[in-house]
Amino acid sequence: MSSPRPDLPTSLSALSALLLAVDARGLGGAVLDHPVHEQARLYGSLVRAWLPRGAPMRRVPSSVTADRLYGGVDLAATLSAGKIVAEKGVLAGADGGVVVVPMAERLNVSARTAVCEVLDYGEVTVQREGIADRHASRVCALLLDESVDDELVHPALKDRLAFTVRFDGRASEELEWMADESEAHHFETLVRDARHRLSQVSVDEQWAEALCQTADAFGVDSVRATLFALRCARAHAALEGRLMVTEADAEKAAALVLAPRATRLPPPPPPEEEPGEEQQPQDQADQNDPEPPPPPPEPPAETPESEQTPDTDDDGAQNTPDSGELLRDAVQAALPPGLLAQLLQHNTAGSMQGRVGEETPNLLRGRPRGARSGVPRGGARLHLLETLRAAAPWQRVRNNAPVMAPALGAATTSARPRVTVRREDFRIRRFIEKTGTTVIFVVDASGSSALYRLAEAKGAVELLLAETYARRDRVSLIAFRGQGTELLLPPTRALARAKKVLAALPGGGGTPLSHAIDAALEQALGTRRAGSAPLVVIMTDGRANIARDGTPGRKQAELDALTAGARFASQHIPAMFVDTSPRGEVVARRVAESMKARYILLPAADAKALGGLVKTAMQMAEGGG
């Protein structure tokens, strides 16, 4: 292994800043994982300082309005010129520089897709408010991931950025060191030289192949990731002053790009290893590394389907038979400690992908939907463009003089065309307050319920889901069994996910009905606060047998359920109580009454009867919405 240049940082995070500056376009940028404010600022300012001189840096707040993001009408210029003057948005303004997105997990849909477009094509397309344009926007994006719980930076964004940067002690130290004034010149030169060298750096095919294999071994599916790894290797070689990618470059690339994306560990190797050269001091201090001394594992059964020719004995790099194997250690060493433990536990992909943040309203409140005439006051906002449009056809009449030949205009002092806008031209922005309905399904997964037709209840929920999504409602899913409830799915519009979660729901355990009602109430109130109308659908056989304090016992459990029901009723939330027991339970009916919920006996699973159920629910949703 060639030893790295002594003047380069040793931590991957600090190194990534240099690499971004070398190939900003190719690498896209980085997700900064829960940075402290100063760390993020430092990282961003370093990247910017190393980019070609004069590189801009722009912040995109998660509340960014579409016209500022894409660009829109320059109000003052438009009025004075009497014609539309476009103004560049943030993304176009950051061309050649850095875009910083704080709270990236909160970014709204249209902002997100705009950033994705910019990362893919280096351009932003404007099709808004009378402006059709396209601006160059070759940026390095730094997304600050400040998520808590299940709100995550959208996978589509993460996929388009090469790095995930974590700030441990060493990274911070090294970033500080690189930011020191005395080093400024050194790094600037280093990066500039590397940038010039970049296009000449060649990559032997074996490293492209090795990176692909490593990506596969660690369950990194996205082709983009592998491409990033390749570019990263190239940028690293350039930084080290090489014109050819070597093992060291590929290793760094695998550690930087592939490790944070790992979703599984490679299959364990056949036991045939000598404890050879031990691993180097690791990058991360994995205090709880449950991993045995890393044996260089075998590649996953390479099928001989391709006649790739990696064996063209190169003279330059030391050619080991399997380069993928070497990279694997690099990845393993760079896995963040928590992730490793998680992977060992699951050792499967799948549950890795978290939930994505809900969409936040785009502009002020609700979705903008054109304009209507009216006076901008009392919070109503003027829609400038529509106002001008309304005024435009009248200009000639109003000005009482044709705006004409420049020869005439040149003679007068007020050559400036003016627009006469009258009160009746005023247009104000209209927003659609997207209230909509959120249907909260509360599904009994207890043992007794499983006995009676949990499968059918699931089927009914699916039918309801199909209906709700046709209506563009949101759904939320709560399951209860054993000692408590579980929010399986926060309000979402993604039916596919709801279906998946539902299908995986196991049955068994007691029936904590009072907990379920409490959870439904809480969720419903939250929904209401968020501006959406809740509809609760409880599906249970009503056989409450776990009391509020968690003790088993039918009597207390039923009493608690009735109390919870009364509390629920006090909030006037429309609800439907679907009794899944075979012939209907008296208790179920009483609990339903206490909730002031509509009581329905789950019909035998024929489609028609279920259809009736669905219809009732939807009528209730209409009424409640």
Place this chain on the structure above:
Amino acid sequence: MRPVYPFSAIVGQEEMKLALLLVAIDPSIGGVMVFGDRGTGKSTAVRALAGLLPQMKVVQGCKYGCDPAASTQRCDECAKRYADGGHPRAVFAPVPVVDLPLGATEDRVVGALDLERALTTGEKAFEPGLLARAHRGFLYVDEVNLLEDHLVDLLLDAAATGENVVEREGVSVRHPSRFVLVGSGNPEEGELRPQLLDRFGLAVDVRTPKVIAMRIDVIKRRDAFDRDPEAFLAHWQKADNKIRRSIEKGRARLDELAVPDEILERAAELCAALGTDGLRGELTLLRTTRALAAFEGADTVTLEHLRRIAPLALRHRLRRNVLDDAGSTTRVERAVAELWDTPSADVVAAP
């Protein structure tokens, strides 16, 4: 102009490529909905298609790109010109492939009063929007499942009627707007409205290639393209030209290809077995089958063509079946197998 990755250099994704080529041969098939994973080259394929399509004839000076040959689908101006006995020149123009970004506003989609002209000359002129630009070409919406509902409504309206009717701020305009809608999206991030899904003639799934050799190819080619786009394009030009010629030939052959009654029956049979609603499924199935036969230069449309096309044309039209958890592709394939795979078994089973 940024260089566009060549169509022929896309590794794998055969189903998506085929679907796009078939709608290029016969736009009346309807649009293509591409479901799939991230980073699988959905957008790349659509943009590459733009570079591939043979040019089309348009009425010179027409801002809607009217077809000189289509007498029934003209904009008001062209209709008038022809009615007055004029013979406008026809010129060649590239087939438009228009992006509809999610952040687009309504006025840019349908068109609006041309403000600048209104203000400077007092003239009420119409500034065409994306629906006008996409006429006779492709309208591409990435992440179409996230498109605002009111924009979806506009698309549905235009797609249903083949024209765009604008009544706003004193302009009253009607112009033809026939386009092939291509959408892409990941259903995990929000479902598509059923009305919109139904508009798509074909639906394809794209997946990340699982075979490592293919993935190696993908990144090698992409890398080569990024490093030297011109050389890369030159290298693939021949292959692209070949595809372009087969589109042209396919179009020419389309009219001559009759679909045998037997195939019609089989298509109806399949739709019935799958319980797809309405005629749209059947019609799409037939058109697509014929387009495939034309594309491949076959003399006649065969059952084999139908078989291959069935999942593309039908998988998004199945009713959700609560009791059947199989994916829709599997369901189509199963129905196909049940219907047509046992001709010999019938004979054997008969005593």
